[in-house]
Amino acid sequence: MISAGCDIGSLTSKGVIMENGRIKATAVIASTNNPESSAEKVMNLAVEKAGMAMDDIDVCVGTGYGRDRIPFVQDTASEIVCHGTGARWLVPGAMTVIDIGGQDCKVIRLDAGGQVEKFITNDKCASGTGRFLEVMARVLGVSLDELGTFSAGTMSPITFASTCTVWAQADVIRHLNDGHPLEDIGAGINSAMANRVSMLVSGSKPKPEICMTGGVSKNRGVVQTLEKLLGSRIHLPRRADPQLAGAIGAALLAQKNGRGGAN
Amino acid sequence: MISAGCDVGSLTAKGLLLNESGILASEVIPVSGRPTRAALEVMNLVLKSAGLSMKDVTHLVGTGYGRKRIDFAHSIESEITCHGMGAWWGDHSIRTIIDIGGQDAKAIRVNHEGEVTRYVYNDKCASGTGRFLEIMAEALEVPLDGMASEEEKSTRDVHISSQCVIFAESEVISLVNEGVPVPDIIKGLHGAMAARAAALARSIGIEERITFSGGVARNGGVLRGLEESLGTSLVRTGSDPQLNGALGGALIGARKCGVHVKPPGIMEEEHGTVQAGH
Incomplete structure (x- = not known):
């Protein structure tokens, strides 16, 4: 399964694509003043790096302060939950x-x-x-x-x-x-x-x-x-850029909850 | 008797001279370099404009952030004591003073004799x-002195949500980029500033009547915001709010010489609170 996490922060936007719990590609960009366009930009970049298309993503979860304005996500989760989940994956224990x-x-x-x-x-x-x-x-x-x-x-x-x-x-x-x-x-x-x-x-x-x-x-x-x-x-964290914790957590939640699953 | 108050703040130094019948002269200069030098400079200036010299001064009280560096002062008083006395002298009905300077904010409660009972800083x-x-004036490219008059052109309320200066600066820049008119932003900033000062004052309990002093009190926009936040009109004592500390210092100096200087606004004893003002 291909899952994705999209973390739209006030300064940077982060995108992570995971395949069965392993990172396929990541992207970090400076946020624009429009969360919709930040989200599109960062996920397009991540998808391109993974050699995929947006349609290949089974489930995407959004987080960060701009999460309610991301057009392509199936679900959103709070930053706290995503950062906690992402950090536990980055540093088990x-x-x-x-x-x-x-x-x-x-x-x-x-x-x-x-x-x-x-x-x-x-x-x-x-x-x-x-x-x-x-x-x-x-x-x-x-x-x-x-x-x-x-x-x-x-x-x-x-x-x-x-x-x-x-x-x-x-x-x-x-x-x-x-x-x-x-x-x-x-x-x-x-x-x-x-x-x-x-x-x-x-x-x-x-x-x-x-x-x-x-x-x-x-x-x-x-x-x-x-x-x-x-x-x-x-x-x-050694497994990925520590800035990506929120987006990784979102991608992990997306994988756990499955397509269209409510959080 | 000649009494002097010398208030050396972080940004400006203030000097004021009094005799038995009232204020003789006052001066404000920017502080650059050492507090000791600024104190001497402002005192020389104010003495010159009164046609006096340092040896004519019976008692000089030093106050403000740099007070311990005023080596020619006869005595040193805390800013709180001086601000309390200075404000109360202008109008004896004053019980609460909100003072905002360049680097601090304080709220002071005084009793019926101008003595400090509580304060917060x-x-x-x-x-x-x-x-x-x-910082906001710089970000908006509006002169600090022009902020209040800019506010008057405001047509719409804007709420500034950040309290931190650093975050508010970013918020202001985003608002400008979104095309929000500068006067509306300025009015929002004055309101935010006033709400913060009102909250500080409430923490020691507010007793009327209230006055506003310190350099920021010259800004009519913050004064308006403060009256809105507190839901009451503030006392304008008619004296320069920036000179309040120096005035209080000089009044305390006079008391040390056994002289109670009568405030200018009080015409007759029974009209204890008649005062000049807008």
Whole structure:
């Protein structure tokens, strides 16, 4: 059976095509301001990569904030359910999922069967989301990938007093003007990010194994600091891009529920 | 007796001089560099416009974010105490003060003598502070001082759903791209800002009458929004809301010299609350 998952987020749209529970093709694009066209674009790209046609997909499930406007899906599912399902597939045995995307942070606790037990999200404050790192990388004039490498390169990260993205941005500019090394500032930013996330994670009483998905899990500095703060190892997905967790979860649900099956 | 208040904030420094019969002079300058220098600069300026020199000052009170760096002050008072006193002096019926500055927001309750009884303070989150409006004005390419007059052209209500400055900035840019008229967006932003300030004030309980001070109080759009959110009209004391902290400092300085300066609006004792204003 060919199943597909389509995750339309506010910043990126993701498409995954699976054949009998194995990934055939994936696609990630920047979201347009129209969820319909984002969905069409990303799924066409995934279908093309898989060497298929849209008609070959037996069932497609939509998720993400734009899920209700995807024209071709048979069903939709919440982001929490899809991210939980996708994370369990990416990191088998994961009981706690930390997913940090461009505009939000979710902490999901799963039961032994992979069902969502409880979750906490922050989508009200940019601090503790990928947006915080994006803003700081821009001020520092480095890429997000480079920012992630800074923590390993310094023993003296700068401490940031404010969690607010706006105030921290002003602090970064001040430190740059004072001539502090880029590595120390960047490492401090990664630690500030990890601090903020650890508060949310601790509030959800995490159980091992802990895994991390979403774009921010690619930042080693954030992950390693978070491991120290939580006193626990954080497992990272190896089977696919961690940004695809939601779309993978949607494709797995599509496969489980079958053609036209209600969730 | 000459009493002075020097309020060094994060963005501007304010200086004000008082004698027994009222305000002599006041000045506002932008803070660039060290608080100590800004304090000295603004005091020299205000002394010059009053035709006085530093040695004529009987008591100088320092306040504001940079207060501990004003080395020539005779005493230091918290911003809260100064803002409470400054606002209450303008109208003795005032019991609640909502103050929004460039980097913080506060709500203060005072008793019938202008003494602070409760207060709440936000400087952790840029949303709800003057910085919110500054960033939005930049995003909209409208001068900060022109925001209130732009709002007057609004014909339709727009709701801004994001509270975070960073997310609200993106929301504003999307609204512009969708073709929503800028005055409508500005009115929505003023409303959002006001709702946030009203919620802060409610957290310490609101007692009427209420006044609005700080740099953001010069924005008529936020004032309108605040009156809508609180469902009551606010007291306009007639003095520059930005100078409130410096005024309070100077009044406290005068009290330390044993002088109670009479507010300008009070004509006769029995009309305790008659005041100038719009």
